[in-house]
Amino acid sequence: MSDLPELLVTAFASGCTYGLVALAYLMILRPTGIINFAVGEWAMMGAFAALVLSGMLELPSVVGILGAAFALAAVGWLTEWSVVRPLVVRDAGHLAPILVLLGMLVVFHQAMLLIFGGGDEPLSGPFGFGRVGLGPVAGAPQDFFIIATTLLVFGAVWLFFERTVWGKSFEAVAINRRAAALMGINLRLVTALSFAGGAAIAGLAGVLDGPRASIEVKTALPFAIQGFSALVIGGVNRVEGALLGGIVLALAENLTQRYAPIPSGLSLGVTPLLLIIFLLVRPAGLLRAKEAS
């Protein structure tokens, strides 16, 4: 079992990227009730934004990472302002924004294909490749960086929702939009911030994952599927659920690939299988919503 510690590190790193995409879904879903499948495109776009900043303009990696997150926050804000807000203002119903965002998914995808083409591009991380030992565990430097950054992001988001007035206003909007508006909460600003925050987090997932291999436009769909599955597994109502769902999913994938006596190609089925099982058996996910105080 000496392979297990190193395998766990890589699984946790993968789980963290799934968790970040799940968090991106959740940031938008909670206050608005909108499932935005375009988060997969945002994750991919974040990676390409970092490519432009760090790869083409040769800015330092940290500038590339932060710049990509800010760029995607702007994309999220613009998306909400241009296509979601008009529908909400017109009271177009719950389905309309979801369908429009599916359309935006196609727009983003095709735009990226036009700009960057369908091939893959290298995205260098701050640490290069190789292996780093930390006590009993070892892994790729980028994997440890992903885990550390993800824990920071989740910590910050948890604190935001649990300890700040703005976070509470998100919660209030999620519970009852009309009541929240009557209490003086600016619904438009909350919605805009949720899209901007969700896009930034999705973009960050793409930037962190990019140096593990190479980046290409078609990684958007796997991001969307794995992030959504992580959200369902962890529970759609809890920030920590997004991370837990991502880690459970990644552990299942990696442990199946490594130890299950099945052909390695069949490990592709782990994600959809887990999704189906949770939807049938425990649709609320592993972590149920907290009771309202």
Next chain:
Amino acid sequence: MRELRIPTNWTRRGFLAAAVLGIATGIAPATGFAENIKIGVITDKTGNARFYAQPVLQGIMLAAKVVNAQGGLLGKKIELVIEDDGNKPDVSASKAQKLIDSGVVAIISNSSSTSSQQAQNTTIKTLTPQVTHNGSDTLTRKLDNKCFFQIGPLGSIQIRTLMAYAKSKNYKRVALMTDNTALGQILAKYFKISLEKSGVKVVVEQVVPAGAKSVLPQMQKVRAAKPDAIFQAGILGREMVLFFRAYHQLGFKQQVLGSFNLSIPSYLRTGKDLMEGVAFIDAFDPAKPEAKTFIAHYKKEHGKTPFSLPGYGYDDLMFLVQAIKRAGSTDKVKVCAALQATKGYRGVMGAKTESYGFAAGKRTGFPPQGAVVRLIKDNKHGPVVHSGTK
């Protein structure tokens, strides 16, 4: 009213000669060629084979430019008529018909083997010569098309060459990696058959699914099996990088042997510093005199050194040109006969001492000993370390 009068100091014959000359020079194109020889190209500009097809098309266009600069073909300029089939077989067939209707004397197929196969269903009806560099072993067998010629290295030749290299290194137990694409699966299947025929045991087989986030689980299994070498039959770029990262992370030292896909330079860019010493199949030896000439032309045109793919396109067109020259005509029947009679034609592609030619009744012209194995060195396609199947 004034009358039009022929100048009285001109003879009538002289006036008529001047009139005819004036009309003829007015009609003739400014280039000085009487008319063009149209050669059709069916290529993929928009489909999933475009990454392979676009560099090949560059080679075809370069060849046309070189021929025209050297006086053309049978005193005429080559005009390429290019159609995009998006790598869709049914579209390839209709593009072939469109090209035939436009008056092409021959067609070069530059998308996938299935598209080339489908185009044959059209070209066979008018005996239009069709040439391709596709490497599928069945292209000349499914249809008895006496005017279809395949000059690319067959998959079987490529694999036998790689196996010969593996045998020379005395590998006994190997790992086999691939991805879950159709081509990756086919390559893996033929790798395995060939390895076992060569007496080499495949001790572990692993698949990297498209979209995987890590290949560590698969590579840990490979490490546990302790192979002498790792054969890599996959084709996906991102997943290839994942494989090499895991290879280095786990401290592997075994050689990696890859298919012709590793002759595409994009892997060197995305897998920079990860692929040193990797062996791969190619059909291009830069040290071959004809390859050196081609490299010089290409550098002059594009300002950079070519890899193998443009060489395939260059040979496709030059191969047709040499046949048309020997036929002395663009008559399709004569061109077909001249193509079939080709022997000892030294093209850009193929090992240093090898040349194209067709055995009697055969329409696959790449020499059986023509494939080579090269190593990746300093993030570049390095020297040939083995050639042929022996």
